[in-house]
Amino acid sequence: MSAPLLEVRNLRVQAGPLEVVRGVDLTLRPGETLGIIGESGSGKTVTCLALLRLLPEGLKAEADVLVWRGRDLASLPDREFRPYRGREMAMVFQDPVGSFNPAKSIGWHLRTALDRLGAKGPWRPRAKALLADVGIPRPEAVLERYPHQLSGGMLQRALIAMVVALEPGLIVADEPTTNLDNIVEQQILALFADLRKRLSAAFIFITHDIGIAAQISDRLAVMYAGDIVESGPAAEVLAAPRHPYTRGLIATANALAARAEQLAEIPGQLPAPGARPSGCVFRPRCTWAQDGCEAPQPLREVGPGRQIRCLLDA
Known part of the structure; x- marks a missing residue:
């Protein structure tokens, strides 16, 4: 197995005293595509903006480890980090207009x-x-x-x-097909698939569309309220999701694809950063909540390459 291009440990993003992203770990190898899925506001884009130091004013990022091609960039001053952005790690934004x-x-x-x-x-x-x-x-x-x-x-x-x-060695695509019609969307996805074959770069593909995630990803990370709640090989996560949130996302996507008369919905709504519940942050919306969910849940191994932040299957 090739050495990682990127290793990130305990990435945090704060807006003043509020945590927007908490303890994110990522590993990417050359030619690999990591899909990050979750509802709007779950922390997907903020996580990737933090990697490239493109956070808007008022947000601050820290990481215990941020190793790029063997060099730890976590403590690198902004002036010394700047040459890495664009040349080594680049981003394709959801709305391209602002990039020109x-x-x-x-x-x-x-x-x-x-x-x-x-x-x-x-x-x-x-x-x-x-x-x-x-x-x-x-x-x-x-x-x-x-x-x-x-x-x-x-x-x-x-x-x-x-x-x-x-x-660049890493290309981050932030929902690059959101505002495009279906035909153009498929053309752009095909373009990314072709680029992946021709380049040795790693890709991070941010999306809220389960179908796109299945089409383009080798591995998936599911984010909720600033936490990664499940991760693993894309095919395994989509075929046998372990976290209740992942199950809810996939059930909703399947209902939409089947044009069901009644959608499978996740009850409630995503909490604001200043209104996170204690313990498991998904607990107020979870139909499987049980004794013990009042305590914070660590991200734990549940199989080869599979992780889950939940008491299920414990």
Whole structure:
């Protein structure tokens, strides 16, 4: 088994005195895709923004260990960390519009990315090839266009081309198909699958869509209220979920896929960071709650590569 590209231990994110993400552990190897699933507000995006030090003002991240290619970056000053962002670890955002300068052409953006890479020779042939690689027709013409002149799907492809230009070892995709129609969504997913074959990079794919997670992930991490509550090989987690929250997510997804007249819903709602219940944070919504759930639950091994934060099967 290849050595990990990324190892993270006890990652925490705080907003003042409130914990937004608590004790997240992650390991990623070259060519591996980790899917992170959960409801909106569960901490998926914040976790990945913390990895790249892109958190908005007011949030602070700490980790006991953050090792990238053998070097611990956890205590690295921001100035020294900056070269790793984009060049080593990059992110494809849910809404690509915010990733582009509206006053600059697509060609300018790609040239800037290639300059950062230190690419030699004329930039235009390389930029055209990058756009063609992500399925953009007539790339020469697209180089002259501005972001507002491209559709959402085309702009997402252009952003992916910029990321690929930097040849990062880790690509984080934050729900990159959310605002796209089904046909374009499948095209973007196929593009990620192709990139995975051609690159040695690791991928983190954030999604709330169980079907997408099943399609693209090797392993899954299920997040709830800032905690990872279950993790393991994607096929095993989806076929035999162990945590009540994971079971609820999959039951709802299956009902939607089957166009059921009545959806299987998880009762209640996600707690705000300042209103977390004591003990198991999922307890107020859990139909399997029992004696002992009033105590905090550690993430424990329940099989090879499988972890669960729950008393079930204890």
